[in-house]
Amino acid sequence: MFQTFEASSTPEQGLARLAALRAALPAFGVDGVLVPRADAHQGEYVAPRDARLEWLTGFTGSAGFCAVLPDVAGVFIDGRYRLQVQDQVADVFTPVHWPEIQLANWLKDNLSGSAVIGFDPWLHTMTEIAALRDALDGTDITPRPIANPVDQIWADQPAPPMAPFTAHPDNFAGESHAAKRARVAQTLKADACILTLPDSIAWLLNIRGTDIERNPVPHAFAVLRSDGTVDLFARSGKADGIKDHLGSDVILHVWDDFGKVIAALDGAVQIDPKSCPYAVKQLLGDAPLVEQPDPCALPKARKNAVEIQGSRDAHLRDGAAMVRFLAWLDRESPAGGLTEIDVVKALEGFRRDTNALRDISFETISGAGPNGAIVHYRVSDKTNRAVKPSELLLVDSGGQYQDGTTDITRTMIVGTPAQDHIDCYTRVLRGMVAVSMARFPKGVAGSHLDALARTPLWQAGLDYDHGTGHGVGSYLSVHEGPQGISRRSTIPLEPGMIVSNEPGYYREGAFGIRIENLIVVQDAPQIAGGDDRAMLSFETLTYAPFDRRLIDTGALTPDERRWIDRYHADTLRLLADRIDGPALDWLKAACAPLAADRPA
Structure with a gap:
């Protein structure tokens, strides 16, 4: 049974929360853990449920991550946040100037002997984990995917956002989603492409949401197939009001079926390793992967x-x-x-x-x-x-x-x-x-x-x-x-x-x-x-x-x-x-x- 804390998102809670997180790590078989400011969609902003970095450290910036080790916890921030982080993380966490100091080098400097560093595979991209493993090659430091330990100690972690999606009319979009799907499908290098970025899915299907504060994007996953059809995965009820807008070529699925559907895909699967969560790679198993940039990014731009x-x-x-x-x-x-x-x-x-x-x-x-x-x-x-x-x-x-x-x-x-x-x-x-x-x-x-x-x-x-x-x-x-x-x-x-x-x-x-x-x-x-x-x-x-x-x-x-x-x-x-x-x-x-x- 893990010690839990109420969420107040104040730096003063940092010391107790950090101690509880460290106490939880042995049950996961790791010596340290990475806590990024990210969600499973790898967008820039996160919903309150996914604000784990802020909850743990008090840091509210839109980019950064924390690496928690037995004796030190570093908050990695770039030049935009070096004044802000000093005020927000107090003396509990150590600000680390990133990217001047790379995570792998910092881990080498702050660990002695063998160590296992846990990471939530939904919160890190394939590119991030591949780069980290390459940088740690030849050391006794091993990154390992685990369930998220912060979620175990966050007692009143908010629920996922559940507001319904809405249609974005063609007179504002300038192009129907049927035309977009057909156009983007022609550019695919595989039989199917997995989309995880909320703004790409919103643009492709001409839909909007309120799942991220201030950004009208929907929390969803999608599979775009080479024939222009789409499998859309959303939490129960969120897409019910846009069924007519989506039409018969967009098949709705419940959120929990995402892993089952993509694991059963036939043929090559296209993914963007810079935005695709590492967990998707795990779910795809031995499927042949084609690594390409998100096919919606440039058309959307x-x-x-x-x-x-x-x-x-x-x-x-x-x-x-x-x-x-x-x-x-x-x-x-x-x-x-x-x-x-x-x-x-x-x-x-x-x-x-x-x-x-x-x-x-x-x-x-x-x-x-x-x-x-x-x-x-x-x-x-x-x-x-x-x-x-x-x-x-x-x-x-x-x-x-x-x-x-x-x-x-x-x-x-x-x-x-x-x-x-x-x-x-x-x-x-x-x-x-x-x-x-x-x-x-x-x-x-x-x-x-x-x-x-x-x-x-x-x-x-x-x-x-x-x-x-x-x-x-x-x-x-x-x-x-x-x-x-x-x-x-x-x-x-x-x-x-x-x-x-x-x-x-x-x-x-x-x-x-x-x-x-x-x-x-x-x-x-x-x-x-x-x-x-x-x-x-x-x-x-x-x-x-x-x-x-x-x-x-x-x-x-x-x-x-x-x-x-x-x-x-x-x-x-x-x-x-x-x-x-x-x-x-x-x-x-x-x-x-x-x-x-x-x-x-």
């Missing part, structure tokens, strides 16, 4: 004309809400009394006033002063800070609308900025503008463009530790692969792909700056005198003013100033009819042309 227009419409609606918020902030903040939570509530209220908001697209980041330097900061009652004069306020937010998903970041000054604020903000803005103006040949990936955003910062010896941009779904996940703009983004950018453009700069203990627009890849027109090489460029989707008080116009090139003035003119033209009263007066002033050769 290439938005069709209907989805792109939907995104434009969603961003104008969202932009009007942002303008009302920014005008409100400028009116209310000088009087004092506002807090980060007040800012979050006000912004969400302006979005809900559109009467089209389905949900916010992620937890709003509202970081005042030094809290803005925490890249993925999430305000709480404990951390809530006043919005003070002469401090920067970073607000990163977005909305889920049925026609599109938005994600926008603006950094504002309350009162009078310091020269350091202006210098750093202008460098971040120049990087954002450089990406926006980019023109590049087909075949170029985000890794080639990442330096454009960083160059103004590099010239001052500055940088930031996150990617410049991520893909964004169409009323789907606000973070969508495989496209992006970062040093690791090797997927060529293609027309229809939506990415964020969000350089930043963060000074620990002082302030954070990030400026973000969403942009969509488009074919670029030919230029007189150029060759006939096919070129691409970006169309800006996001419209809301930049804080002109933070722009040093003397540091801008003529092209940069022209781009900003044109962007502000477009913002006024596109949003003026959606706004009235004092907010419209504020918008007109915010979008006036920049004065040349001096700070605005």
Whole structure:
């Protein structure tokens, strides 16, 4: 009988929970265990039932994992979370800088003699386990699949999400699911393909769900067969309301039949080892496997004309809400009394006033002063800070609308900025503008463009530790692969792909700056005198003013100033009819042309 604890998700519980987990491990025949922030679907976000890493450690970031050994428990986090983790895991767990320090090397350094490290095979991909085993080859450390021991000590672990799935209409999707299934089936390299990513299944079948907070995705597994038919696996009752939408070519199964059905598949089976849980490999046994990327990933990333227009419409609606918020902030903040939570509530209220908001697209980041330097900061009652004069306020937010998903970041000054604020903000803005103006040949990936955003910062010896941009779904996940703009983004950018453009700069203990627009890849027109090489460029989707008080116009090139003035003119033209009263007066002033050769 294992000792159990009530769930409160507070770091103070960490010591007792860690002791209980260690006490449970001998019954599983292991010396240590891995606790990732993952579920069986390997998406970025998890339902409360699967928030094992947060429950154990108190760490709430969207990426990371814990390795629990007899004498040390390391929480592995990347550069986005190194300030956050210090506040959340207290002294119970040891922060480990990842990927600079790899798990295998850390295990070698912290274990002596032979050891068995347990892992839940549903929570790790085939690629992850293969890489770990390769890295540990020649040692006496052995990874072993086990049942999840955290589930044994988590007394009030939430139940799985059970809300029903809904159909996503073709007039928003731009293509029927029958056409999608037929199109994707033609690309398969095997008789059947196993799909585990919720956003891939949602896109393929034109369905949505509420199983992951802020992301309208369904918890399901699917098998796409080479004839375009699909086996869909969902918990009892969740798909009952969409049977007519799915039709006879999509066969519904109960959740527990997934293993039985895939074990009985005939012929070769296609899987994506980077997203497929290791447990699926176990269930498939000796079936011949064809390892290929998820066949829905690229088609989903290439938005069709209907989805792109939907995104434009969603961003104008969202932009009007942002303008009302920014005008409100400028009116209310000088009087004092506002807090980060007040800012979050006000912004969400302006979005809900559109009467089209389905949900916010992620937890709003509202970081005042030094809290803005925490890249993925999430305000709480404990951390809530006043919005003070002469401090920067970073607000990163977005909305889920049925026609599109938005994600926008603006950094504002309350009162009078310091020269350091202006210098750093202008460098971040120049990087954002450089990406926006980019023109590049087909075949170029985000890794080639990442330096454009960083160059103004590099010239001052500055940088930031996150990617410049991520893909964004169409009323789907606000973070969508495989496209992006970062040093690791090797997927060529293609027309229809939506990415964020969000350089930043963060000074620990002082302030954070990030400026973000969403942009969509488009074919670029030919230029007189150029060759006939096919070129691409970006169309800006996001419209809301930049804080002109933070722009040093003397540091801008003529092209940069022209781009900003044109962007502000477009913002006024596109949003003026959606706004009235004092907010419209504020918008007109915010979008006036920049004065040349001096700070605005």
